[in-house]
Amino acid sequence: MQNHKQESTGQQYRKQSDKTSPSNVVSNELRKFIFFNVPLGIFRSTPYFTGDFVLANPTLVEMFGYSDLKSFLEVPIDRIYWDASDRETLTNELLSRGEVRRRVFKFKKKGGQLFWGAVTAKTARDEHGQVMFFDGAIEDLSEVKEKERRLRGERIFSDIVLEAFPGQFWLNDENGHCIRWNKSVEKLYGYSKVELQSLRAGGDTPSEGSVAVKKATANILEGGSGKTSFSGDAQPVTINNKDYLACVELDISRVKEVEEKLEEVLEENRRLKELLKTKSTSEQGKASDNKTLQEVESSHILNNLKRANWVIEGKSGAALMLGLNPSTLRGRMRKLGIRRPENVSQT
Secondary structure: OOOOOOOOHHHHHHHHHHHHOHHHHHHHHHHHHHHHHOOOEEEEEOOOOOOOEEEEOHHHHHHOOOOOHHHHHOOOHHHHEOOOHHHHHHHHHHHHHOEEEEEEEEEEOOOOOEEEEEEEEEEEEOOOOOEEEEEEEEEEOHHHHHHHHHHHHHHHHHHHHHHHOOEEEEEEOOOOEEEEEOHHHHHHHOOOHHHHHHOEOOOOOHHHHHHHHHHHHOEEEEEOOEEEEEEEEEEEEEEOOEEEEEEEEEEOHHHHHHHHHHHHHHHHHHHHHHHHHHHHOOOOOHHHHHHHHHHHHHHHHHHHHHHOOOOOOOOOOHHHHHOOOHHHHHHHHHHHOOOOOOOOOOO
16 A cells, blocks of 8 residues: 655645735736846846857847847857857856856847947856856947947047147136146146146135136236236036036237237327328428428338338338338338348348
8 A cells, every 4th residue: 555645735725825826926927027128138048158048038139130039049149249259258257256247248230230238147056056047138338338439529529629729728626626628738837637636726616716717817927938928717617517617818928019019000100190280280382391291201111110120021020010011111112212221131
């Protein structure tokens, strides 16, 4: 007579109720929802260099450009990597460490297009500790990489613009620390990158710092080449909801030189007008008046030629001082009989 160990009615009921309990039903439904709806490619694969996918969710199938699960599962895993050796790298890491987190690789779509993905996976072992599967997920980083590429391009473009700026530019954060600048700042003030990063502008707010920078940059610096005039300005700006202070300085030395020369010309013109006014009131005949006018004009031109050291053209030339075209000035010199002294070299 054989003795068969039979389960009691209570034991059978408990097993059945475990399978159909609300908590188990909810858990299964939740896993199913995650598998089919999460925006990550979920997979289970065999643990070999050239292994195969055992399971894949619709997101993973679509991520690699396949239209159905069956055709995707037929593809050897090493074929989906842009560089097949990356599969070997991932396999070795999983077998040695048991898991990887957000390990970034280059993958290949069905049509051959490259895309970047971050792999998070761990090993699944049997009761004897033998690795049976790799379970994990792949996150498509295409949009992230494209944003990074655009940001790099924008940074390169802004660097080019800043370096082409005809002066100094720097940007202070809300704490007054310098976080961005062009090479002109380093060259003019002699600060290194580390020193610039450690500098802090005056004031506790961008508006207070703006006043401080305006006062500091409206100045005259003395260097090896003499005095150099600079005009500066600063404006508070908001970037990505953060407050910054954008500062600029321009070398206005050239402008100052032109202003001084223009003032000299205007003063000479005023003197000429006064002289002509005085001469016009004299009781001289027309011929005598014409002769006097020529003398005045000749004297005026000679004075400016001597001031310019007989240089006619250029920024320091007599033509600019007189407000004449160089060829016009030469014509007037010939008409008035003005000649360059022999001891003055021609320029």
